[in-house]
Amino acid sequence: EAGVTQSPTHLIKTRGQQATLRCSPISGHTSVYWYQQALGLGLQFLLWYDEGEERNRGNFPPRFSGRQFPNYSSELNVNALELEDSALYLCASSLSWVQGWGNQPQHFGDGTRLSIL
Amino acid sequence: DQQVKQNSPSLSVQEGRISILNCDYTNSMFDYFLWYKKYPAEGPTFLISISSIKDKNEDGRFTVFLNKSAKHLSLHIVPSQPGDSAVYFCAAKGGSQGNLIFGKGTKLSVKP
Numbered sequence: 001e002a003g004v005t006q007s008p009t010h011l012i013k014t015r016g017q018q019a020t021l022r023c024s025p026i027s028g029h030t031s032v033y034w035y036q037q038a039l040g041l042g043l044q045f046l047l048w049y050d051e052g053e054e055r056n057r058g059n060f061p062p063r064f065s066g067r068q069f070p071n072y073s074s075e076l077n078v079n080a081l082e083l084e085d086s087a088l089y090l091c092a093s094s095l096s097w098v099q100g101w102g103n104q105p106q107h108f109g110d111g112t113r114l115s116i117l
Numbered sequence: 118d119q120q121v122k123q124n125s126p127s128l129s130v131q132e133g134r135i136s137i138l139n140c141d142y143t144n145s146m147f148d149y150f151l152w153y154k155k156y157p158a159e160g161p162t163f164l165i166s167i168s169s170i171k172d173k174n175e176d177g178r179f180t181v182f183l184n185k186s187a188k189h190l191s192l193h194i195v196p197s198q199p200g201d202s203a204v205y206f207c208a209a210k211g212g213s214q215g216n217l218i219f220g221k222g223t224k225l226s227v228k229p
Contacts, residue, residue, distance in 0.1 A: 103210065
């Protein structure tokens, strides 16, 4: 069974540009989560999508946005990139909480390393 | 305000001995706790979880203990192996919030 896949592996941008990161969940999983791991800060929650809708977002500015497609894959968009956006962006998936699966572990991809020059 | 804390940034253990990783939390609404292992250049790998209605869960060499009154959980690895060397993250989830709150991690080194 394929795990969570993320693309690209690495992304280099300059300040002010826009970045798009992609995630494909494990087959059968409809919940997708995005986390940021900046240096020394641990994993910080960004966004949660379930059944195509945004269910919750973390304490990040509106220039961090995303969406979930009908096939449950997801995109994370970061506009007006700033130097402090340099981080590892991790996507995770799980069975649907909305569908009543309750507490289930999240399974992570290997991330996209975003570097802002 | 850090809701999940791993106060030991690193831990060194001899192969074959027990590794004990600790985690404290502040939010009494957390009802599900997880441990993840992370190697460099890879995403976190799920190890084991525990619901707040239990105080122990075991899976092979890994056991997680939950002390709700102390708001404390621990991960025991017995016996420790060199391949266990990695960063271990504690995470918690509460109520209708689907997202996980992570600690900052503990780097475990298992010496042969």
